[in-house]
Amino acid sequence: MIEPPVRSAAHRADLDPPERHPEAPAPGTVLPSHYADCVGCGPNHPTGLRMVTTAGPDVTVTGTFTVTAAHQGAPGLAHGGVLATALDEVLGGLSWLLRKPMVTGRLETDYIRPVPVGTTLALAARCVGFSGRRMYAKGQGRLDTPDGPIAIRAAAVFVVVGVEHFTEHGADMTAEQVHDYEVNP
Numbered sequence: 001m002i003e004p005p006v007r008s009a010a011h012r013a014d015l016d017p018p019e020r021h022p023e024a025p026a027p028g029t030v031l032p033s034h035y036a037d038c039v040g041c042g043p044n045h046p047t048g049l050r051m052v053t054t055a056g057p058d059v060t061v062t063g064t065f066t067v068t069a070a071h072q073g074a075p076g077l078a079h080g081g082v083l084a085t086a087l088d089e090v091l092g093g094l095s096w097l098l099r100k101p102m103v104t105g106r107l108e109t110d111y112i113r114p115v116p117v118g119t120t121l122a123l124a125a126r127c128v129g130f131s132g133r134r135m136y137a138k139g140q141g142r143l144d145t146p147d148g149p150i151a152i153r154a155a156a157v158f159v160v161v162g163v164e165h166f167t168e169h170g171a172d173m174t175a176e177q178v179h180d181y182e183v184n185p
């Protein structure tokens with residue numbers, strides 16, 4: 001028996017509004033990769049998505065992801081799970097503007113148009129607000145340009161965690177990595 005998810009990314013109207021951290025990177029700043037081996041943004045990942053994300057105004061992030069033959073599900077078309085990964089990455093980038101470490105709790109994705117190999121998706125994410133440790137966000141991806149047709153939409157809940165989430169559950173981090181992370185989560 002496989003139980004369905006019990007939660008939803010739909011948010012109540014009374015969320016605490018998003019607050020851009022005073023030390024958030026200025027709008028237009030290209031965000032660094034948060035981890036060199038990350039499948040979404042890591043430059044060292046041999047087959048990763050190699051996404052580049054940029055801080056926007058308020059609590060927003062934009063990004064691009066070019067779909068290659070390595071990302072196919074059906075012949076010539078992007079795999080839905082790969083597209084969800086791209087949305088996860090641009091939504092996760094909101095951490096840089098909030099300066100809070102967080103992990104994806106829930107990611108709901110609408111697939112609206114097929115995304116052919118060769119497309120560069122123009123992705124965007126916006127923080128909607130907070131309820132306790134829960135950060136609600138929405139995201140979308142358009143075909144080729146920021147005003148192109150919408151291909152994918154997402155609603156997500158990220159959960160704010162401490163650095164111990166990564167040190168306790170993940171691979172060993174060096175003291176230097178923990179320090180870097182605390183300074184620049």
Ligand SMILES: CCCCCCCC/C=C\CCCCCCCC(=O)SCCNC(=O)CCNC(=O)[C@H](O)C(C)(C)COP(=O)(O)OP(=O)(O)OC[C@H]1O[C@@H](n2cnc3c(N)ncnc32)[C@H](O)[C@@H]1OP(=O)(O)O
Nearest residue numbers: 007034035088089092093095103104105106157159181185
């Ligand atoms: C040196 C490198 C370091 C790297 C670090 C990153 C830096 C960031 C910087 C920048 C870019 C980032 C880009 C990344 C993009 C990709 C992100 C990912 O893919 S993350 C991986 C996938 N996600 C997981 O692996 C989570 C697995 N789940 C868990 O670990 C736990 O379930 C967790 C932490 C989410 C919650 O567990 P609890 O024990 O801490 O807390 P509880 O009480 O269960 O939940 C807290 C509140 O959140 C709600 N909540 C939890 N899960 C929820 C869900 N699925 N939907 C809705 N609400 C949920 C709960 O209802 C609760 O709310 P109430 O306080 O009662 O109001």
